Amino acid sequence: MKLAINPETTVGALLEAYPNAEEVLVDLAPAFAKLRNPVVRRTVAKVATLEQAARIGGVSLQTMVQKLRAFTGAGGFEVTASTRPETAGELPVWASQGRIVREIDAGPMLERGIHPIGEVRAAVQALAPGEVIVLRTSFVPAPLIETMRRAGTRVHGAAQGEDFVTYFCLAGESACPTSALRNRSELQNGTSPDRPETALPR
Numbered sequence: 001m002k003l004a005i006n007p008e009t010t011v012g013a014l015l016e017a018y019p020n021a022e023e024v025l026v027d028l029a030p031a032f033a034k035l036r037n038p039v040v041r042r043t044v045a046k047v048a049t050l051e052q053a054a055r056i057g058g059v060s061l062q063t064m065v066q067k068l069r070a071f072t073g074a075g076g077f078e079v080t081a082s083t084r085p086e087t088a089g090e091l092p093v094w095a096s097q098g099r100i101v102r103e104i105d106a107g108p109m110l111e112r113g114i115h116p117i118g119e120v121r122a123a124v125q126a127l128a129p130g131e132v133i134v135l136r137t138s139f140v141p142a143p144l145i146e147t148m149r150r151a152g153t154r155v156h157g158a159a160q161g162e163d164f165v166t167y168f169c170l171a172g173e174s175a176c177p178t179s180a181l182r183n184r185s186e187l188q189n190g191t192s193p194d195r196p197e198t199a200l201p202r
Contacts, residue, residue, distance in 0.1 A: 005069050007061055011035065011053055012046035014068065024071050028064055029057035031138045031162065039115050040139070047142040056139050056164050094176035095156045095167035098132035106137045117144050124153055124168050130176070135166040 003009065003017040014021055015035070025032040032053070034040050050068070054061040068074075090096075102123055106116040116135060123133045135141065140157065141164070148168060149155050154176050157166040169176040 002072070002074065005050070005065060005072060005074055007049060007051035007054075007065065009050050010046060011044075011048050011050065012041070014050070015041070015045060018068075018072050021068055021071055024067055025053070025057075025064075028059045028067065031057050034110065034138060037110055037113075039110055039113055043115060043143050044139055044141060047146075048140055052140040052142065055159060058162065091158060091167070092156055094154065094169055095132060098167075098169055098176065099130055100134055101127070101131045103134040103136060106135060106141070115144075116141075117147060120144065120148065120168065121151075124148070124170065127168075127170050129170070131169065132176075133168045135168070137164050137166070138162065140164050141166060 003013060005014065011025075022032075022035055025035065035045060050064060051061055053059075054064045057064075104116060104119055104123065109116050109119070116137075120133065120135055127133065135144075145155050145157060145166060152171045154169050154171045155166060157164060159165075
């Protein structure tokens, strides 16, 4: 039985059924070359959908699915209201105005074959009320997000340029207050007025 290829199809299921489809994805967006990393293949690819991949890769969902269906010998595909990717909404106050104390870049870690979840967990456990951790990836880290949410962590993700940025803070109003502590532009500028010696990397 052939795999149905649609926006809800996971990248992992696609590559398991059609291993050579990896080259189709890489041709669509260089960022998908990270799928060759065994850690990404075993974790993110298993649950990330084609819709999520298209959004992060900056590729038209319709183009992606059409090319994959053509590659696998399936029929055509048209994006409708029910299949169009949703755009990220406004950041919650705790993520946009909380005091960001650390940014973790998953790229170098994944290149070394290390999954960032251990470092994220440790960083979140060390948070004080009102503090936020940021994880920067080139894809939607769906398994990590789900794991942290199940552990009771407040999580929000949003596309930012070519990256996907995930915000974490301790659950609870006292841990993630709604009062403004830090402007989102400081993350983009890599500055930290209250901790200038630990400015975030660009």
